[in-house]
Structures are given as structure tokens and as C-alpha cells.
Amino acid sequence: xxxxxxxxxxxxxxxxxxxxxxxxxxxxxxxxxxxxxxxxxxxxxxxxxxxxxxxxxxxxxxxxxxxxxxxxxxxxxxxxxxxxxxxxxxxxxxxxx
Amino acid sequence: xxxxxxxxxxxxxxxxxxxxxxxxxxxxxxxxxxxxxxxxxxxxxxxxxxxxxxxxxxxxxxxxxxxxxxxxxxxxxxxxxxxxxxxxxxxxxxxxxxxxxxxxxxxxxxxxxxxxxxxxxxxxxxxxxxxxxxxxxxxxxxxxxxxxxxxxxxxxxxxxxxxxxxxxxxxxxxxxxxxxxxxxxxxxxxxxxxxxxxxxxxxxxxxxxxxxxxxxxxxxxxxxxxxxxxxxxxxxxxxxxxxxxxxxxxxxxxxxxxxxxxxxxxxxxxxxxxxxxxxxxxxxxxxxxxxxxxxxxxxxxxxxxxxxxxxxxxxxxxxxxxxxxxxxxxxxxxxxxxxxxxxxxxxxxxxxxxxxxxxxxxxxxxxxxxxxxxxxxxxxxxxxxxxxxxxxxxxxxxxxxxxxxxxxxxxxxxxxxxxxxxxxxxxxxxxxxxxxxxxxxxxxxxxxxxxxxxxxxxxxxxxxxxxxxxxxxxxxxxxxxxxxxxxxxxxxxxxxxxxxxxxxxxxxxxxxxxxxxxxxx
Ligand SMILES: [Fe+2]
Ligand SMILES: [Fe+2]
Ligand SMILES: [Zn+2]
Numbered sequence: 001x002x003x004x005x006x007x008x009x010x011x012x013x014x015x016x017x018x019x020x021x022x023x024x025x026x027x028x029x030x031x032x033x034x035x036x037x038x039x040x041x042x043x044x045x046x047x048x049x050x051x052x053x054x055x056x057x058x059x060x061x062x063x064x065x066x067x068x069x070x071x072x073x074x075x076x077x078x079x080x081x082x083x084x085x086x087x088x089x090x091x092x093x094x095x096x097x
Numbered sequence: 098x099x100x101x102x103x104x105x106x107x108x109x110x111x112x113x114x115x116x117x118x119x120x121x122x123x124x125x126x127x128x129x130x131x132x133x134x135x136x137x138x139x140x141x142x143x144x145x146x147x148x149x150x151x152x153x154x155x156x157x158x159x160x161x162x163x164x165x166x167x168x169x170x171x172x173x174x175x176x177x178x179x180x181x182x183x184x185x186x187x188x189x190x191x192x193x194x195x196x197x198x199x200x201x202x203x204x205x206x207x208x209x210x211x212x213x214x215x216x217x218x219x220x221x222x223x224x225x226x227x228x229x230x231x232x233x234x235x236x237x238x239x240x241x242x243x244x245x246x247x248x249x250x251x252x253x254x255x256x257x258x259x260x261x262x263x264x265x266x267x268x269x270x271x272x273x274x275x276x277x278x279x280x281x282x283x284x285x286x287x288x289x290x291x292x293x294x295x296x297x298x299x300x301x302x303x304x305x306x307x308x309x310x311x312x313x314x315x316x317x318x319x320x321x322x323x324x325x326x327x328x329x330x331x332x333x334x335x336x337x338x339x340x341x342x343x344x345x346x347x348x349x350x351x352x353x354x355x356x357x358x359x360x361x362x363x364x365x366x367x368x369x370x371x372x373x374x375x376x377x378x379x380x381x382x383x384x385x386x387x388x389x390x391x392x393x394x395x396x397x398x399x400x401x402x403x404x405x406x407x408x409x410x411x412x413x414x415x416x417x418x419x420x421x422x423x424x425x426x427x428x429x430x431x432x433x434x435x436x437x438x439x440x441x442x443x444x445x446x447x448x449x450x451x452x453x454x455x456x457x458x459x460x461x462x463x464x465x466x467x468x469x470x471x472x473x474x475x476x477x478x479x480x481x482x483x484x485x486x487x488x489x490x491x492x493x494x495x496x497x498x499x500x501x502x503x504x505x506x507x508x509x510x511x512x513x514x515x516x517x518x519x520x521x522x523x524x525x526x527x528x529x530x531x532x533x534x535x536x537x538x539x540x541x542x543x544x545x546x547x548x549x550x551x552x553x554x555x556x557x558x559x560x561x562x563x564x565x566x567x568x569x570x571x572x573x574x575x576x577x578x579x580x581x582x583x584x585x586x587x588x589x590x591x592x593x594x595x596x597x598x599x600x601x602x603x604x605x606x607x608x609x610x611x612x613x614x615x616x617x618x
Contacts, residue, residue, distance in 0.1 A: 009408030009412070010405075010408065012405070014311070040311075040315045040391065041315045041316075041318040041319040041391065042314065042315060042318035042319075042330075043311070043314065043315050043318075068163075070113075070157070070159070070163050070167065071167070073157070073159075073167050073334055073337075073338065074167055074170055074171060074174075074334060075330075075334065076333075076334050076337040076338075077310075077311070077314075077330060077333045077334070077336075077337060078307050078310070078311060078333065079337045079340060079341060080405050080408070080409070081408075081412075082344065082348075083156040083157070083341055085113065085156065085157060085158060086112075086113065086114070087112055087113050094412045095412050
């Protein structure tokens with residue numbers, strides 16, 4: 001018997017392309033090994049199978065200042081998945097994973 | 098001086114969670130001299146059972162201080178760019194003046210929905226008895242008002258240069274194709290508060306709105322429209338919060354009581370189909386109205402509905418929720434929707450407040466690549482025929498009025514799910530009267546609530562009944578031209594706002610002001 005390995009459903013987040021989000025995208029790539037980044041006119045979309053995490057500390061290391069994850073709202077375009085948010089991280093996930 | 102003797106350390110900053118709980122918990126109260134069911138008279142009749150409103154969590158736990166701070170930042174950013182855009186004559190940097198027609202459709206068909214959303218969320222904010230639900234609705238009502246205002250403000254600059262943008266609210270209440278978005282939203286607003294929030298927050302904002310805003314804004318950027326990208330993104334930053342709320346709302350309702358599941362499923366079926374039919378206008382915008390195209394409607398449908406929507410409904414399966422009814426029909430229609438819609442608007446362009454045109458040869462090539470199974474065989478010959486007619490000075494237009502679907506109010510041009518060459522007609526009889534539908538989806542919706550949909554204000558019926566003339570008009574006067582009068586009633590500048598793009602006032606002005614051809618090479 002061989003199990004069929006199906007790719008997990010993806011969650012995604014999309015931001016405006018600008019200087020603020022460059023480091024955020026970099027942080028997401030650093031924290032999510034399977035991140036797939038697609039760039040469109042004025043917009044960048046990051047997809048990850050199953051679960052995507054955005055970590056405050058990783059962003060702070062890149063921008064060199066304190067960061068409140070709610071600042072993400074300013075440049076957010078769209079999002080999918082269930083959200084868990086704390087002061088330290090924002091997680092998107094589908095529940096079967 | 099009343100300095101403390103032992104200086105205290107500053108209080109530890111509250112965590113996001115504590116902060117949010119302080120805002121939303123214990124803020125309401127049980128009424129004493131009026132029955133709670135009388136104060137909140139609308140949150141039970143739909144049959145939804147809520148046992149514990151405190152289980153409602155705002156996923157972003159946005160508190161008022163943070164809300165105003167970030168919204169203020171978004172506004173400053175937006176208006177700085179709008180100023181720069183105006184000062185630099187940004188309206189002339191778009192690909193060509195055909196592009197402006199997407200803005201006409203947006204300002205007359207979508208911006209009024211932002212205002213409707215503002216009213217709708219103010220209403221549900223009043224009607225829910227849970228405090229956190231009311232706060233979420235309040236914030237969203239303010240957001241939606243902001244969207245209506247920023248869109249009117251930004252696009253008003255284009256109104257100085259282009260036709261068809263002069264009176265969107267007047268048009269919204271009257272014009273035939275604008276009754277599609279108008280009736281969609283009024284259907285939701287005249288439902289109960291739980292149906293409204295399921296329809297708008299979940300089915301529209303969460304499931305379908307990506308199909309409107311992602312390609313629209315990326316398309317605006319790609320076509321050089323800095324102003325629209327900016328208001329679009331500014332609105333979308335709120336929208337992503339609304340979408341998340343939509344998912345949270347539906348999960349909350351489903352978790353509260355198993356009896357809620359079939360009610361919600363029925364709403365998801367209804368509002369998926371209503372929203373999908375509304376997006377017909379978006380499909381033709383993507384495939385035909387953007388001079389430089391970002392992605393096809395079929396690609397967007399695959400990416401944002403079939404994949405993302407599929408993942409979402411897989412996730413909701415644990416509650417016993419399945420994919421919305423007729424989603425497979427939408428997938429069958431994806432290779433023809435935009436072509437059928439654009440052809441219909443081409444027919445009735447003289448009665449619209451935006452221009453239409455035959456796609457250029459290079460665009461037809463793109464369409465053939467994106468739609469290899471349908472474009473060349475089914476739609477290209479028609480466009481080539483129309484182009485020939487036009488070159489002979491006989492630009493085709495349709496002198497009659499189309500039959501509308503009783504539910505979605507779109508002209509009945511859709512084709513059979515399994516036969517793209519045959520128009521899809523459905524009908525039913527209710528209280529000895531016959532009603533017509535574009536699809537099984539719309540027919541089912543009517544069948545579930547006939548008392549509601551028999552009251553639909555269908556523009557074509559209204560015209561034939563003589564209800565779409567300005568006050569004081571005498572239809573019996575010699576030489577009376579009903580269509581010309583209807584367009585006056587709509588508030589159109591007849592001969593400027595609609596009709597063929599080539600040779601139009603917009604096209605001529607564009608060339609005169611920019612020195613560029615009316616259709617970019
Ligand atoms: Fe909005
Ligand atoms: Fe919204
Ligand atoms: Zn219909």
C-alpha cells in the first residue's frame with residue numbers, strides 16, 4: 001500500500017510592495033522554509049502549505065527597532081486561513097494541519 | 098507637592114489579549130426595566146442560537162487606540178499621494194483612455210456599495226447583543242464610510258477630465274446594470290443581522306472579494322493609475338481585517354449550536370451565487386477593460402476560488418459545512434463569462450455610462466491564449482463581424498431592452514452549464530405570475546423566498562411601465578423618444594458618457610491633451 005501524499009492546502013498573506021514590507025517579506029521567508037513568494041504589480045503574495053508564521057523578533061532584527069505586529073495592518077492587502085495572534089507572533093493556518 | 102515618597106515603576110504594558118478583553122468584556126449590561134429581547138428585537142427571528150456571546154473573538158484584537166492610530170496613518174499616506182497625483186497630472190499617465198472606463202464602472206457600481214456596507218454594519222452593530230460583535234461592527238462601519246469617501250475623493254479628480262463620472266449616487270439608484278450591485282446589497286440589508294454578516298463579511302469579503310480587489314488594484318498599478326492603486330490599497334488594508342472577521346463570525350455561529358449549521362449552509366449557498374453573479378462585471382473588466390492585462394478571469398477564479406476557496410471549505414468541513422451549491426457551474430462558466438458579458442455591454446453601450454469597444458488584434462491573441470477552448474471558436478468571429486460592421490460605418494447596437502433575471506438582475510445572457518451556445522432560461526410560476534431566471538442558482542434563491550423577490554425593482558420592467566421618465570414627461574407627446582428620455586432620467590450626458598469608445602469625446606480629448614493615440618499600441 002502506498003499513501004498518496006497530497007500537498008497541504010496553502011495559506012497566504014499579501015502586502016503592498018514598499019520599503020516597509022521588504023523586511024516583513026524577508027522575515028517571513030526566514031521563518032517559513034516552504035514559503036513561495038510571488039510578485040505582482042505593486043503587490044507581493046506569500047503562500048505556505050498548511051501554516052505561516054510572522055514573528056515580531058525576526059522583523060525587529062531586520063529593521064533595528066521595536067515593532068508592534070499590528071503595524072502589519074497598514075500594508076496588508078489580503079490574508080487567508082485561521083488567525084492566531086499574540087504579542088510575539090501572528091500565525092495563519094488551516095485546521096487539518 | 099504631592100510627589101509619591103516611593104516612586105513607582107511604570108505599570109507593565111498590558112498584553113494584546115488583556116487590552117482587548119478590557120475593551121470588550123463587561124461593557125454591555127442586562128437591561129432591567131425593558132426585556133432584552135425587546136431591546137435586541139432582531140437577533141433571534143432567523144433561528145440562529147447564540148449561547149455565549151463572549152466566545153466571539155476579534156482575530157486581530159484591535160483596540161480603539163490602535164484603530165485610530167493606524168487608520169490615521171493610512172489616511173495621511175493616502176491624501177499625500179492623491180495630492181501628488183493631482184499636482185502631477187497623473188490622470189494622463191494611464192495606458193490609454195479606455196482604462197478610465199473601469200473607474201466609471203467602479204465609481205458607479207462599487208463605491209456606493211461601500212456606503213451601503215457602512216449603513217449595513219451600523220445596523221448590525223445595533224442589533225447584536227454581544228459587545229465584542231458590536232465593537233467589530235462599529236469599526237467596520239467606520240471603515241466602510243472611509244472607503245466611500247476616499248473613493249469619491251480620489252476619482253473626483255478624473256471627473257474633471259473624463260465623462261461618465263459626474264453623478265454616481267444618482268445613477269446607482271436608477272441605471273439598469275447598476276441595479277445588479279444595488280439589489281445585491283439591499284437583499285443583504287433587508288435580511289436579518291446574522292444573514293447580513295454571513296453574506297457580506299463571509300461570502301463576499303472573505304470568499305469573493307479577492308477576485309475584485311487583487312486584480313483590480315494590481316491592474317490599476319499595471320496601467321499607471323497611481324491614484325486608484327492608492328485608495329484601493331488603503332481600503333484593502335481594512336478589508337483584510339474584514340475578511341478575517343468574516344471567517345471568525347461564521348466559525349462563531351457554527352460553534353454556538355449544531356442547529357445553526359443548516360441555516361448557515363443555506364445562506365452560504367445563496368450568497369455564493371449572488372456574489373458570483375455580481376462578479377460578472379469584474380470578469381469583463383479584467384479580460385476586456387484593462388488595456389494592459391494582469392491575469393485572466395479564468396486564472397483568477399482558479400487561484401482565488403478553486404484553490405483558496407477549496408482550502409477554506411476543507412477547513413469548514415469539520416462543522417459539517419460543504420462547498421456552496423453550484424460552485425461547479427461557476428467553474429464551467431469561467432471560460433465564457435467575461436466574453437458573454439462584454440458582448441452584451443457592447444450591444445447596449447449606448448444605454449450605459451461607459452464606453453465599449455472591439456478588442457484589438459493583440460488583445461484577441463491574448464484572449465485566445467488564455468481561453469484556448471472557447472475564444473477563437475465562439476467569440477472571435479463575433480468581434481470580427483462587429484469590427485467589419487463598424488468599419489462600414491454601421492457600428493452595431495441593440496435597439497431593444499434585454500430580459501433580466503428576477504434575482505441577480507443581470508440580463509439573461511448566460512449559457513447552459515454544458516452548452517455554451519445555448520442561452521440558459523429558467524422560469525417558475527408563483528401566484529399565477531411567471532418569473533424568469535438566468536440559472537438554477539437564481540431560481541433556487543427565488544424558490545426559497547418568493548415573497549421577497551417578487552418585489553424586485555427590475556429596471557427593464559420599470560422602463561416599460563413608464564416609471565423611468567423625469568417628472569412632467571409626456572410619453573404621448575408627438576415624436577417622444579422613450580430611450581432618450583430614460584437616459585436623461587439616468588442623469589447621463591447623452592452622446593458623451595456611453596457608446597463606442599473610438600471617436601468618443603474621451604478618446605478625442607485624450608489624443609488632444611496627451612498627443613498619444615486613443616488606443617495604446
Ligand atoms: Fe470597503
Ligand atoms: Fe469591507
Ligand atoms: Zn440570475
